[in-house]
Amino acid sequence: MKISKLSRLSGVSVPTIKFYLREQLLPPGTLTARNQAEYDETHLSRLRLIRLLTGIGMMSLASVREVLAAIDCNCLSPHRLAQVVNRALVPDHPMPAASAAAYDAAARRVGELLDEIGWSVRPDAPERESLVRVLTALESLGVPVETATFEPYVDAAERLAVRETTMQSTAGGASAVVARMVLFEVTFAVIRRIAYTHFLGQRVGRDDEPPAKACE
Amino acid sequence: MKISKLSRLSGVSVPTIKFYLREQLLPPGTLTARNQAEYDETHLSRLRLIRLLTGIGMMSLASVREVLAAIDCNCLSPHRLAQVVNRALVPDHPMPAASAAAYDAAARRVGELLDEIGWSVRPDAPERESLVRVLTALESLGVPVETATFEPYVDAAERLAVRETTMQSTAGGASAVVARMVLFEVTFAVIRRIAYTHFLGQRVGRDDEPPAKACE
Numbered sequence: 001m002k003i004s005k006l007s008r009l010s011g012v013s014v015p016t017i018k019f020y021l022r023e024q025l026l027p028p029g030t031l032t033a034r035n036q037a038e039y040d041e042t043h044l045s046r047l048r049l050i051r052l053l054t055g056i057g058m059m060s061l062a063s064v065r066e067v068l069a070a071i072d073c074n075c076l077s078p079h080r081l082a083q084v085v086n087r088a089l090v091p092d093h094p095m096p097a098a099s100a101a102a103y104d105a106a107a108r109r110v111g112e113l114l115d116e117i118g119w120s121v122r123p124d125a126p127e128r129e130s131l132v133r134v135l136t137a138l139e140s141l142g143v144p145v146e147t148a149t150f151e152p153y154v155d156a157a158e159r160l161a162v163r164e165t166t167m168q169s170t171a172g173g174a175s176a177v178v179a180r181m182v183l184f185e186v187t188f189a190v191i192r193r194i195a196y197t198h199f200l201g202q203r204v205g206r207d208d209e210p211p212a213k214a215c216e
Numbered sequence: 217m218k219i220s221k222l223s224r225l226s227g228v229s230v231p232t233i234k235f236y237l238r239e240q241l242l243p244p245g246t247l248t249a250r251n252q253a254e255y256d257e258t259h260l261s262r263l264r265l266i267r268l269l270t271g272i273g274m275m276s277l278a279s280v281r282e283v284l285a286a287i288d289c290n291c292l293s294p295h296r297l298a299q300v301v302n303r304a305l306v307p308d309h310p311m312p313a314a315s316a317a318a319y320d321a322a323a324r325r326v327g328e329l330l331d332e333i334g335w336s337v338r339p340d341a342p343e344r345e346s347l348v349r350v351l352t353a354l355e356s357l358g359v360p361v362e363t364a365t366f367e368p369y370v371d372a373a374e375r376l377a378v379r380e381t382t383m384q385s386t387a388g389g390a391s392a393v394v395a396r397m398v399l400f401e402v403t404f405a406v407i408r409r410i411a412y413t414h415f416l417g418q419r420v421g422r423d424d425e426p427p428a429k430a431c432e
Binding site for chain 2 (some may be wrong): 078083089114120155156189196201203
């Protein structure tokens with residue numbers, strides 16, 4: 001198919017497709033004339049994956065590049081692939097560091113928490129640092145950071161992870177594994193936001209007018 | 217304090233602070249000389265909030281602006297504030313629309329699912345559309361989208377929401393409510409990724425070498 005059809009079927013504009021081609025996120029098509037190339041289903045599904053990762057997965061292009069490299073090398077187990085995706089899902093601009101003392105204390109507590117749970121987490125996994133940063137921030141906002149605070153999180157995470165890893169399969173190859181992983185995460189995040197608003201409404205009373213854009 | 221100290225304490229560079237001032241995300245300081253202004257604790261905590269929202273919350277500046285307006289108007293209940301935050305957390309670039317037929321079918325199913333659960337969700341809540349999009353994408357990847365598929369999600373979301381809305385309080389004002397809401401979400405997302413990798417490793421075998429940056 002021509003680039004215009006590829007654009008129509010994928011919902012991605014021609015200039016953006018050309019940008020992805022220049023950035024080598026999308027492999028080149030087959031040249032059919034000096035200035036014309038043919039694209040096929042592999043280009044279409046690659047484009048859809050890129051949009052999934054940058055759109056709903058909110059990944060930077062640098063992170064997308066790493067995930068695509070991991071998919072293309074075709075040499076990683078699903079477990080290793082999951083580590084690459086997890087790293088890519090961490091925002092590029094972390095929160096400003098808390099005070100060194102608060103950070104160290106939180107790092108120790110995160111280490112103890114993970115040891116207690118017994119999940120294997122690599123010492124250099126970016127999730128460790130993310131957890132330290134969010135916990136220090138929560139603490140500075142008056143939320144106590146104790147093992148008990150996170151028990152329901154650990155419980156829920158275990159339930160979902162057991163279920164999702166069972167629903168994972170190698171069907172569709174590495175790119176489908178990655179797409180399902182990102183989609184499961186977003187699905188739960190959305191359901192969770194709905195639940196949060198509902199239960200907050202129950203607790204504090206509900207306002208059912210449309211939320212004002214601003215209040216001036 | 218001077219802008220240089222504000223920068224040091226917040227971990228945000230002076231050019232970025234100037235950018236936030238120009239964009240009116242940060243209120244101006246008090247002029248003390250023709251070219252010098254004094255900033256105080258309110259500027260520091262506002263800067264920290266902006267970094268939380270753009271960094272770990274991955275919000276666009278436009279979304280940050282809406283959230284700050286909602287905080288500043290001081291007229292929204294926590295329930296309404298949660299709706300504004302939820303809308304801001306939805307990525308600006310949604311996934312390309314699936315086929316109209318697949319979309320409509322998924323929209324119907326999402327409506328039924330939400331009715332069954334009995335949570336109140338506004339008809340124009342952006343979470344509805346997000347859910348439709350992720351479910352259509354999952355379906356196209358071979359994951360069945362049935363009520364039963366999402367029961368564990370609904371269960372887990374309910375547990376967490378009940379707990380978190382109880383842990384919320386008006387302490388620290390609207391900005392602390394927003395910060396805690398974003399941090400709770402990220403905390404769970406991180407714990408969930410750790411669990412996912414752990415249980416996937418149990419299921420498919422673990423590779424404990426560092427994940428290769430790329431495999432060339």
